Amino acid sequence: DAKTTQPPSMDCAEGRAANLPCNHSTISGNEYVYWYRQIHSQGPQYIIHGLKNNETNEMASLIITEDRKSSTLILPHATLRDTAVYYCIVSLTGGGNKLTFGTGTQLKVEL
Amino acid sequence: GAGVSQSPRYKVAKRGQDVALRCDPISGHVSLFWYQQALGQGPEFLTYFQNEAQLDKSGLPSDRFFAERPEGSVSTLKIQRTQQEDSAVYLCASSLAVTDMNTEAFFGQGTRLTVV
Numbered sequence: 721d722a723k724t725t726q727p728p729s730m731d732c733a734e735g736r737a738a739n740l741p742c743n744h745s746t747i748s749g750n751e752y753v754y755w756y757r758q759i760h761s762q763g764p765q766y767i768i769h770g771l772k773n774n775e776t777n778e779m780a781s782l783i784i785t786e787d788r789k790s791s792t793l794i795l796p797h798a799t800l801r802d803t804a805v806y807y808c809i810v811s812l813t814g815g816g817n818k819l820t821f822g823t824g825t826q827l828k829v830e831l
Numbered sequence: 832g833a834g835v836s837q838s839p840r841y842k843v844a845k846r847g848q849d850v851a852l853r854c855d856p857i858s859g860h861v862s863l864f865w866y867q868q869a870l871g872q873g874p875e876f877l878t879y880f881q882n883e884a885q886l887d888k889s890g891l892p893s894d895r896f897f898a899e900r901p902e903g904s905v906s907t908l909k910i911q912r913t914q915q916e917d918s919a920v921y922l923c924a925s926s927l928a929v930t931d932m933n934t935e936a937f938f939g940q941g942t943r944l945t946v947v
Contacts, residue, residue: 762940762941766935813934815926815927815934818890821874823873
């Protein structure tokens with residue numbers, strides 16, 4: 721699996737958009753970009769994934785660059801409950817593929 | 832239940848003791864994974880089951896670690912002769928299918944193992 725690089729930490733004011741970057745310059749053509757988050761003392765939670773097109777769901781938006789070497793997860797209106805570690809993972813799709821987590825980005829949403 | 836259930840939530844074991852950690856995946860989920868998460872680190876893959884078949888155990892750190900899923904539903908991760916370096920959170924995850932493009936992994940809350 722390709723390796724990802726994320727900043728170790730970020731801060732965001734409540735109500736503002738949180739933009740979390742991820743570099744994955746060695747991603748293969750058939751690998752997807754997945755985002756999970758882990759709130760303190762809980763298991764990771766799926767957020768969104770995509771191959772090359774931008775994706776949006778009720779939780780977030782995923783913007784993938786045209787060369788697919790980087791992506792940005794956008795939380796449009798961050799709340800205190802979005803404080804968590806966010807993991808960017810590249811993986812083949814399908815429920816049978818293991819996830820290779822890095823150390824992620826600790827997002828702290830503040831008043 | 833609606834989600835992945837793990838028990839116990841917390842386990843304290845004396846060094847050298849054997850432990851068994853249980854995972855109840857979401858009903859009908861074919862794929863089941865175990866991960867180990869050390870303090871301040873991301874989860875690391877241990878082993879993978881497709882139904883009752885253990886297809887990948889490349890992440891198990893030593894032969895003291897053993898996992899099973901005999902009927903393709905509940906899984907148990909067993910650690911023999913626990914050592915202090917085994918202290919971690921052990922996470923279980925399940926997925927509905929194997930090759931479906933839109934199948935994400937659902938994680939349990941984990942079992943925090945402390946070896947003293």
